[in-house]
Amino acid sequence: xxxxxxxxxxxxxxxxxxxxxxxxxxxxxxxxxxxxxxxxxxxxxxxxxxxxxxxxxxxxxxxxxxxxxxxxxxxxxxxxxxxxxxxxxxxxxxxxxxxxxxxx
Amino acid sequence: xxxxxxxxxxxxxxxxxxxxxxxxxxxxxxxxxxxxxxxxxxxxxxxxxxxxxxxxxxxxxxxxxxxxxxxxxxxxxxxxxxxxxxxxxxxxxxxxxxxxxxxxxxxxxxxxxxxxxxxxxxxxxxxxxxxxxxxxxxxxxxxxxxxxxxxxxxxxxxxxxxxxxxxxxxxxxxxxxxxxxxxx
Numbered sequence: 001x002x003x004x005x006x007x008x009x010x011x012x013x014x015x016x017x018x019x020x021x022x023x024x025x026x027x028x029x030x031x032x033x034x035x036x037x038x039x040x041x042x043x044x045x046x047x048x049x050x051x052x053x054x055x056x057x058x059x060x061x062x063x064x065x066x067x068x069x070x071x072x073x074x075x076x077x078x079x080x081x082x083x084x085x086x087x088x089x090x091x092x093x094x095x096x097x098x099x100x101x102x103x104x
Numbered sequence: 105x106x107x108x109x110x111x112x113x114x115x116x117x118x119x120x121x122x123x124x125x126x127x128x129x130x131x132x133x134x135x136x137x138x139x140x141x142x143x144x145x146x147x148x149x150x151x152x153x154x155x156x157x158x159x160x161x162x163x164x165x166x167x168x169x170x171x172x173x174x175x176x177x178x179x180x181x182x183x184x185x186x187x188x189x190x191x192x193x194x195x196x197x198x199x200x201x202x203x204x205x206x207x208x209x210x211x212x213x214x215x216x217x218x219x220x221x222x223x224x225x226x227x228x229x230x231x232x233x234x235x236x237x238x239x240x241x242x243x244x245x246x247x248x249x250x251x252x253x254x255x256x257x258x259x260x261x262x263x264x265x266x267x268x269x270x271x272x273x274x275x276x277x278x279x280x281x282x283x284x285x286x287x288x
Contacts, residue, residue, distance in 0.1 A: 021131040039157025040131050044124050045164055069127050 003084050006038055007046050011055070011073065011081045018059040018072035021047070047071060055080055105136050105151060112155060115162035117169055152202025159201070200260075204253040211249055 003011075009028040013019060019027065021043060029037050038046075050056040055077030059070040073081070109132045113125050132154065139150040 021127055022134045025131065025135065037153070039154050039161075040128050040135065041154070041157030041159075041161030043131070044128050045161045048120070048124065048165075068130060 003080075004046075005036065006042055007050065008081075008084060009036060009038075010043070010046055010050065011077060011084075014056060014071060014073045015078065015081055018070045020068050020070040024071075050077065106133055108151075108155065109136075109158065112158040112162070115159065117162075117165050120165050149199075149202060152199075152205055155205065156201030200253060200257040203256075204249065207253060208246070208249045211245055215245060 006028075009031060010024055012031060013024045013027040016027075021040070025038055025040075025043060047056070051058075051071075053076075054074055056071045057074050059072040106129070109129065113121055113128060116125070135154070136150075139147055142150070
């Protein structure tokens with residue numbers, strides 16, 4: 001599954017702790033410093049894909065009601081997130097080196 | 105507003121609506137509650153943003169159902185289409201969704217008004233001009249508004265691009281070595 005920015009932000013949000021939809025929206029906005037505001041349609045489209053790929057799973061909270069369903073990362077989701085973060089770290093390292101080289 | 109969202113949720117496939125409908129409504133009501141504190145413009149923008157997300161989301165789900173793509177679809181950059189990377193390709197401006205909704209409402213109101221006026225005027229007068237509003241159906245109206253809105257969006261982006269103020273130019277002007285933000 002290819003990782004877009006909304007998907008990456010959702011994975012990062014769930015990496016910290018299980019969350020339900022509204023909490024994910026707030027956390028992604030906070031992480032992106034207000035730059036990314038997911039709409040509900042976008043969020044649930046991404047959650048549906050992630051559930052299909054088994055990168056996340058539903059999490060039963062104590063006060064679980066159908067309208068407040070929480071999600072959490074699966075082991076596969078955590079592995080894929082780590083892989084994506086490693087790839088991005090490598091890219092930013094290369095980008096910083098090349099940008100510095102261009103300036104000198 | 106929630107009534108509008110409930111209506112737009114019906115655009116989704118039934119199975120999707122059954123699985124996520126209640127959750128989405130719960131989230132929408134929480135987000136709407138938070139945005140109630142903003143001014144009129146902020147509330148209108150929020151409404152258009154959420155409505156646009158629902159419409160595109162519904163379209164995406166229907167297309168996935170039709171094409172059978174599971175996890176590999178590249179329908180839209182808003183979803184899982186594309187790696188996490190800066191891409192200098194044309195993106196449909198989200199603000200245009202709000203503009204399209206407003207224009208559609210205005211056009212539909214104008215057509216209804218013209219029909220009412222036409223009905224009240226004796227038909228001994230010949231029609232003036234090439235466009236006769238009573239001949240337009242809802243489908244033709246939607247199509248005309250959609251084409252116009254897409255053209256307006258493309259022209260607007262082209263103007264911004266020509267002025268070198270598009271997102272592409274902002275990204276190319278970024279200096280990655282000019283300080284780093286503190287990590288969290």
